[in-house]
Amino acid sequence: MSLALKAFTESFTLAREFRISRGAKTQADVITVMVSDGSYFGWGESVPYGRYGESTDSVLEQLAQVAPKLAGVSDTEDLLTLLPAGAARNALDAALWDLKAKLTGKSVASLTNLRVNQRCYTAQTLSIDTPAGMQAQAEAIKNAPLIKIKLDEHDVLERLAAVHQASPQSRLIIDANEGWQADLLSALLPDMANLGVVLIEQPLAASADNELANINSPIILCADESCHVSSDIARLANYYQAVNIKLDKTGGLTEAIRTLHAARDHHLQVMVGCMVGSSLAMAPAYGLCADVQFVDLDGPLLVAKDRPDGFEFEQGRMTQPEPFLWGLPGQYGQQGLRELWQSR
Known part of the structure; x- marks a missing residue:
């Protein structure tokens, strides 16, 4: 299956300053990844973390390097050898699971044999x-x-x-x-x-x-x-x-x-x-x-x-309400993701 990938940064302003022992922040900078087979779209989000040597730039670079190799990805297990553990692999893994739910008509919970959590x-x-x-x-x-x-x-x-x-x-x-x-x-x-x-x-x-x-x-x-x-x-x-x-x-x-x-x-x-x-x-x-x-x-x-x-x-x-933004089968949200894809 031939897949295309887009990755970009988004920022979320925090409701209030968030302070931990190693510093404070007022916004969350995240990486959003989208994958598509041309008909369906899946997406995922991750947070690069400086404690582990990550930045938005380094994660985007990792994703850019792996994008040409997606043609050989038939399952999320393949990512375990293509990318190290971290934010880049997380966002792509999530996007692939979401896409798989759309393609198979099964929820991610069903695909992973995880117990449904209401x-x-x-x-x-x-x-x-x-x-x-x-x-x-x-x-x-x-x-x-x-x-x-x-x-x-x-x-x-x-x-x-x-x-x-x-x-x-x-x-x-x-x-x-x-x-x-x-x-x-x-x-x-x-x-x-x-x-x-x-x-x-x-x-x-x-x-x-x-x-x-x-x-x-x-x-x-x-x-x-x-x-x-x-x-x-x-x-x-x-x-x-x-x-x-x-x-x-x-x-x-x-x-x-x-x-x-x-x-x-x-x-x-x-x-x-x-x-x-x-x-x-x-x-x-x-x-x-x-x-x-x-x-x-x-x-x-x-x-x-x-x-x-x-x-x-x-x-x-x-x-988790219905409709929900990730991991469910069907066409819900696909038009919005198509528009997001086209805008990037």
Whole structure:
């Protein structure tokens, strides 16, 4: 099958400044990929991440290099040898799955044998702020079942206590984005366990995973920056009780499914996570959510304006509406994608 590819950047203004331990941003710059056989169109979105040496320019260059080779691509498995894990492969993988749904008349859930997920509860993320500022953020989503709190090494317990006071019934996830040291983690664990924290993401630098072997944590420790693809899982099982699967790290849904199976085989809990992007970026990952313990796909809530026909959110409950922008069979959305294709 002969396929054509187009890749371009789009930017989404954020609803508010988003701050984590390694910096702040006010917009999400994403890569949109479209593929077509001349009659049908598929699309996908990814977020290049500087932490992994990516930029919009580098990802576009990767896609430009692989475009002439698409004639030899008969399945998304072929991408595993054409592109490394990362944002470029993720966007192309998603576009190919979407196109396959159109060509076969079957949903991506059916094509992948994933359980259909009608709805789930996603974490809602609070960016780093003063304790009062984070309390105000928590009050705005009060009674959310699951809240994710971005933290650096400063005022950890003060910020956490402020959020817990604002929403005492919520389960809390801490995301330090590699910003802590082992001694700080050890000192904080007893108090965090009493403040509703159920999971801590990547407290130490990825290069320091081995230091977790000496820490007996009452809270689930989850690998994020350390976890990319299925071959990472066996090593991480020595240090963590959970892993965060993000499609921009695995390089797409195809490898994400493999990573999910590997995590199960090693008795690890799983979080499905995301970078900051639109519903198009969340859509492939959503297919994994019926089989994981934690969902963190609130990217569309962080942008000021999502794409049309994206996910619906209500007090943390995430629902895929019909019609939907990705992964379903039929002609829905094809005219809009044709117009987008022609405009690029």
